Amino acid sequence: MGSARTFESIVIIFNPNSTGNAPELAEELHGKLTKMLPYSPEIVLEPTQHAGHAVDLARDAAGRGGDVLVVSVSGDGGYNEVVNGVMQAENPKAVAAVMAAGNANDHRRTVGTKPLEEAILEGNVHNIDLLRIHTGQKENEPLEYAHSxxxxxxxxxxxxxxxxxxxxxxxxxxxxxxxxxxxxxxxxxxxxxxxxxxxxxxxxxxxxxxxxxxxxxxxxxxxxxxxxxxxxxxxxxxxxxxxxxxxxxxxxxxxxxxxxxxxxxxxxxxxxxxxxxxxxxxxxxxxxxxxxxxxxxxx
Incomplete structure (x- = not known):
């Protein structure tokens, strides 16, 4: 059973040049959370600027410490970057989530149970397994993770x-x-x-x-x-x-x-x-x- 959580900050990461509707969904999620949550976290929209940028944004957000939720408004690839950024930050209080806005959305389609804003309101955090791959990384290089x-x-x-x-x-x-x-x-x-x-x-x-x-x-x-x-x-x-x-x-x-x-x-x-x-x-x-x-x- 997951424990109910509130967050000091919520960072919403999206690709502004997405071929889908990621920018609109990100703005919509920001508005819903601002109105729905009974507490007042800092809610920030973070557009990516290039491939791989979501890793940096997620690592920076989670690395600041505290109870932070990092949301990827994306498909599976964008969420992969956010997951890796959160894992690199090594903040045990950081939580990752995805709002489907891609082509396949395998992870969200398979694992998601309810609209994301409702899940955030309820605050039921749970832990899932990841896949970790070793491909000859040097000692100072981060390992890579996959969610699906x-x-x-x-x-x-x-x-x-x-x-x-x-x-x-x-x-x-x-x-x-x-x-x-x-x-x-x-x-x-x-x-x-x-x-x-x-x-x-x-x-x-x-x-x-x-x-x-x-x-x-x-x-x-x-x-x-x-x-x-x-x-x-x-x-x-x-x-x-x-x-x-x-x-x-x-x-x-x-x-x-x-x-x-x-x-x-x-x-x-x-x-x-x-x-x-x-x-x-x-x-x-x-x-x-x-x-x-x-x-x-x-x-």
Missing amino acids: YIGFGLTPVVATELEKGSKGALTEMVSVIKTFSEFKPFEIRLDNGKRQKVDSLVFANIPEMAKYATLSEAEETPRDGKFEVIFFPHMPKWRVALNALRATTQGLGDQPSVSSYEFTTLKPLPYQMDGEVKNVEAGIKVRVESAPAALPTIG
């Missing part, structure tokens, strides 16, 4: 292609078909020493992804200290297509659930964290692990 999933292979390749064009169902469908037809598998070394060709490797903290796909039968709220591993070894493309169709219709069913997973890259690889595409160098031992109850959140 981390994907290697087809997942980040499709994501990169989608980001090149405008959003929309037809555009997305054409991009996916084109990318899928050109996609080639990647090779990794598993922790047992064997090399393996892989089409897709996804570590899922929530059971749904990319608006349509049901990855596993896991509970919706990530609070068990584990995550699901969805592993597609290299196979004929028609079989990959069938698996994708299955994911979008009936779901992939039960998947292995673990608290950590390791492999070694043999070539540079792109990977996707909650919609944000990043890269890892060759020869890196990648470790993905659950960070149990790492993030205080609301909503």
